[in-house]
Amino acid sequence: MTTKFKNYIDGQWVESSNGKMFEQRNPANLEEVTGLWPSSTKEDTLKAIEAAQRAFPAWKKLTVYQRAEYLKKALSAMVRRQDEFAEILTLENGKTFSESKAEIGSAIKEMEYQINEGIRLGGETMPSSIDGVFAYSTRQPLGVVSVICPWNFPFNVPGRKVTPALITGNTCVMKPASLTPQTGYKFLELFIEAGLPAGVLNFVTGGGTSVGNEMISNPIVKAISFTGSTGVGTRIHETAAKTLARTQLEMGGKNPVIIMEDCNLEDAVNATVTAAYACAGQWCTSTSRAIVLKSISGKFKEAVVERAKKYVIGNGMDSVTTMGPVCGTDQLKSILNYIKIGKKEGAELLLGGNRIITNGFERGCFIEPTVFSGVNENMVIAREEIFGPVLSIIEVDSFEDAIRVANNIDFGLSSSIFTSDLGKAFRFLEQTEVGLTHVNMMTALKEPQLSFGGIKHSGVGLPEAGKTGVEFFTEHKVAYIKYK
Numbered sequence: 001m002t003t004k005f006k007n008y009i010d011g012q013w014v015e016s017s018n019g020k021m022f023e024q025r026n027p028a029n030l031e032e033v034t035g036l037w038p039s040s041t042k043e044d045t046l047k048a049i050e051a052a053q054r055a056f057p058a059w060k061k062l063t064v065y066q067r068a069e070y071l072k073k074a075l076s077a078m079v080r081r082q083d084e085f086a087e088i089l090t091l092e093n094g095k096t097f098s099e100s101k102a103e104i105g106s107a108i109k110e111m112e113y114q115i116n117e118g119i120r121l122g123g124e125t126m127p128s129s130i131d132g133v134f135a136y137s138t139r140q141p142l143g144v145v146s147v148i149c150p151w152n153f154p155f156n157v158p159g160r161k162v163t164p165a166l167i168t169g170n171t172c173v174m175k176p177a178s179l180t181p182q183t184g185y186k187f188l189e190l191f192i193e194a195g196l197p198a199g200v201l202n203f204v205t206g207g208g209t210s211v212g213n214e215m216i217s218n219p220i221v222k223a224i225s226f227t228g229s230t231g232v233g234t235r236i237h238e239t240a241a242k243t244l245a246r247t248q249l250e251m252g253g254k255n256p257v258i259i260m261e262d263c264n265l266e267d268a269v270n271a272t273v274t275a276a277y278a279c280a281g282q283w284c285t286s287t288s289r290a291i292v293l294k295s296i297s298g299k300f301k302e303a304v305v306e307r308a309k310k311y312v313i314g315n316g317m318d319s320v321t322t323m324g325p326v327c328g329t330d331q332l333k334s335i336l337n338y339i340k341i342g343k344k345e346g347a348e349l350l351l352g353g354n355r356i357i358t359n360g361f362e363r364g365c366f367i368e369p370t371v372f373s374g375v376n377e378n379m380v381i382a383r384e385e386i387f388g389p390v391l392s393i394i395e396v397d398s399f400e401d402a403i404r405v406a407n408n409i410d411f412g413l414s415s416s417i418f419t420s421d422l423g424k425a426f427r428f429l430e431q432t433e434v435g436l437t438h439v440n441m442m443t444a445l446k447e448p449q450l451s452f453g454g455i456k457h458s459g460v461g462l463p464e465a466g467k468t469g470v471e472f473f474t475e476h477k478v479a480y481i482k483y484k
Helices: 042-061 064-080 082-093 097-120 156-167 181-193 208-217 230-241 265-281 294-308 329-345 399-407 422-431 466-471
Strands: 007-009 012-014 021-026 029-038 124-127 133-141 144-148 171-175 201-203 221-227 246-250 255-259 287-293 348-351 370-373 390-396 414-418 436-439 474-482
Touching: 007 042, 021 082, 029 181, 042 133, 042 144, 042 171, 042 201, 042 208, 064 082, 064 097, 064 156, 064 181, 082 097, 082 181, 097 156, 097 466, 144 156, 144 208, 156 171, 156 181, 156 221, 156 466, 171 208, 181 201, 208 221, 208 230, 221 230, 230 246, 255 265, 255 399, 265 287, 265 294, 265 390, 265 414, 287 294, 287 399, 294 348, 294 370, 294 390, 329 348, 329 390, 390 399, 399 422, 414 422, 422 436
Parallel strands: 144 171, 144 221, 171 201, 221 246, 255 287, 255 414, 287 390, 370 390, 414 436
Antiparallel strands: 007 012, 007 201, 021 029, 124 133, 133 474, 348 370
16 A cells, blocks of 8 residues: 655645645656655645744744754754665665665764854954944844655755755645655654744745745745756746845756866776766756876776776665666656667767666666767857766866866866866866866765855855854844944
């Protein structure tokens, strides 16, 4: 019997008002329905927003230390239930169990940091030009905020969105991705277990045209934190402008790694391949373009292919699996279409390029690790986000050409260079057009103490994590006190 789940609104589990449900299926075995979820309506979402509005005054009134106690209890439960959450994440998303455990571990670090950052958050005192006046600033919560989560990191991302929102005194409506609703549900359970007051965190499942539209257009909502595609993020930004709600949009990427002739080739290959195929290439910070100096391209291509061949494809719960399926049939079709386009454009397929449909794999969304060579910067596969296990190798003549090719793209999320030349490393850091960059490290690396977000078509608004994580969910208030 397939489990039927409910929304969580104002401290109560409730069905959608229309009674409709949608299925979530395991991408490793599409015959397995993992749960039935409410196809919620605008009316359901409005109830969640209004519940959050009612809960806001009392939640705001608590001291930051009182709010932190609730969040610390949720964090303790997260630490205790790591394996349980990792299994659900693998079941819904397809990533390997070890990758899911790593995501839960990252969420723990993100949540711990944001709790403490919220406690530290304060204003500043400044001298006044007027004698006998004391001047200072402080920060205060916005009100009701919407949190719209992605399917590729459905546990970690809520951790770095919901935590700073709640610790700073806001109340939330959270929408999980429809591909991974149970992972979001498990995240919610932590706060229920912690005794969070009714209405402070509400959970609604369903489509973007019903649930999502109300979450971004309702004038009660003061801020929207979203992770997902650039197309959807752009529409959110346009809609939010009508109510003057602030937006925090973490969107697409087409992340380059530059391989110089003086690099440590083994390190460069390992980092490139890891960031290209971890989580089946479905990180927004995955390496999708390897920009390689021609003098070293032959060795690099050979080593990349040999390293990529070592991946063991399979169900993420199998201990020998090192790359699971992609997340769902839409993703499968999209990636295969991009591979088809790459072949048609004349790129040379060095490895992979196929859906795996033997030995039971036909029931899942499995794609081989794929490597294209002979790619030029104007090809579709070099410009558009594929979001799958596809790496394009682009050969260039010089360091300057590599920088130009890396920047000649609409996206600006992450980048990396492998070189032993300190001068070139710093020139790269100055010139790369991204929000997150690296030297001799993979493009996917990030840590919770530093902000995370892109520029250009990759990000809008204050970035997540770090100090800006809590800053986004607060507004300034300045006070002048005449005491003489």
